Amino acid sequence: MAYLITGATGNIGSLVVERLLAMGERPRLFARDANKVRSRYGQSVDVVEGDLADSGSLAEAFRGIDRVFLVNAGPALAARDELAAKEARATGVRHIVKLSTIDVHQQNVGTGVWHAQGEAAIRASGIGYTFVQPSGFMSNALAWTDAIKSQGVVRSSTADGRIALIHPHDIADVAVVALTTTRFDGLELPITGPEALSYGQMVAIIGNAIGRPLMFQVISDNEERSRWEARGESPESVGYHLSIFRAIRAGQLAGLTDTVTRVLGREPISFGQWVRENVAAFR
Numbered sequence: 001m002a003y004l005i006t007g008a009t010g011n012i013g014s015l016v017v018e019r020l021l022a023m024g025e026r027p028r029l030f031a032r033d034a035n036k037v038r039s040r041y042g043q044s045v046d047v048v049e050g051d052l053a054d055s056g057s058l059a060e061a062f063r064g065i066d067r068v069f070l071v072n073a074g075p076a077l078a079a080r081d082e083l084a085a086k087e088a089r090a091t092g093v094r095h096i097v098k099l100s101t102i103d104v105h106q107q108n109v110g111t112g113v114w115h116a117q118g119e120a121a122i123r124a125s126g127i128g129y130t131f132v133q134p135s136g137f138m139s140n141a142l143a144w145t146d147a148i149k150s151q152g153v154v155r156s157s158t159a160d161g162r163i164a165l166i167h168p169h170d171i172a173d174v175a176v177v178a179l180t181t182t183r184f185d186g187l188e189l190p191i192t193g194p195e196a197l198s199y200g201q202m203v204a205i206i207g208n209a210i211g212r213p214l215m216f217q218v219i220s221d222n223e224e225r226s227r228w229e230a231r232g233e234s235p236e237s238v239g240y241h242l243s244i245f246r247a248i249r250a251g252q253l254a255g256l257t258d259t260v261t262r263v264l265g266r267e268p269i270s271f272g273q274w275v276r277e278n279v280a281a282f283r
């Protein structure tokens with residue numbers, strides 16, 4: 001089986017590559033900067049340099065490939081999913097495992113609308129697919145490191161709403177099963193962590209791990225918007241982050257799925273475990 005991995009320098013794509021290498025596979029990586037992936041993986045992989053917006057480089061990367069792990073991000077992701085599916089089909093690729101989001105099951109939350117359009121385009125292309133649909137990544141909590149280190153306070157408009165963030169390793173493990181077996185072909189895999197926690201509860205878990213009491217402070221939507229704008233985020237990014245925080249506050253994202261256990265035969269990893277692995281970042 002020949003595998004093409006996109007997003008190999010990113011959060012989940014890199015973990016997928018590591019797992020394939022550990023299985024003795026030699027994946028082909030599609031990257032904007034070949035040197036960046038070469039310096040990371042050496043000669044253990046094949047590399048095609050290209051851009052997900054460029055059909056020529058996609059066609060070159062897909063040649064001889066059976067199954068693709070597809071990571072697209074940002075407002076153009078649906079058009080890029082469509083382009084990738086079209087080129088993949090034309091080149092003889094059989095299956096795409098798309099990194100999507102569980103927010104496709106919500107109304108106008110986060111990147112859910114873009115990913116829903118991307119999924120629809122992949123379905124319509126007629127190529128085989130699996131949609132891996134994670135909840136928010138536990139690693140998003142790394143955005144709190146500066147505030148925790150400098151002030152001991154995390155501020156958010158999520159109030160006491162809860163969300164079951166998922167460990168990036170669980171996402172990658174599920175994606176690799178979807179990529180290397182046919183067990184989940186044609187399916188959506190909505191995946192969450194094991195328990196829904198409020199931001200205040202997560203901050204308290206981090207405080208326990210670093211041995212320092214931390215505060216969680218609720219802010220308004222307007223304050224939240226100003227903070228994201230001050231960081232220079234695009235209007236789209238500000239908008240989708242605010243919609244996620246509102247949905248968390250309203251309790252819309254507190255649901256759990258048993259998909260990780262069904263796919264992997266083990267429980268998803270807890271937030272406490274993720275914090276233990278990353279405690280140095282918060283000290």
Ligand SMILES: NC(=O)c1ccc[n+]([C@@H]2O[C@H](COP(=O)([O-])OP(=O)(O)OC[C@H]3O[C@@H](n4cnc5c(N)ncnc54)[C@H](OP(=O)(O)O)[C@@H]3O)[C@@H](O)[C@H]2O)c1
Nearest residue numbers: 007008009010011032051052072073100101111135136137
């Ligand atoms: N964060 C969350 O909580 C969350 C939750 C659910 C779903 N998701 C979804 O997960 C996906 C990954 O998000 P992420 O923030 O984790 O991404 P990420 O780690 O930043 O990875 C993005 C990857 O895509 C590559 N890339 C970007 N533009 C490209 C282009 N034009 N051509 C080729 N490669 C390109 C980047 O490579 P370079 O090295 O070239 O930049 C990088 O490897 C997104 O679709 C997001 O919506 C995220």
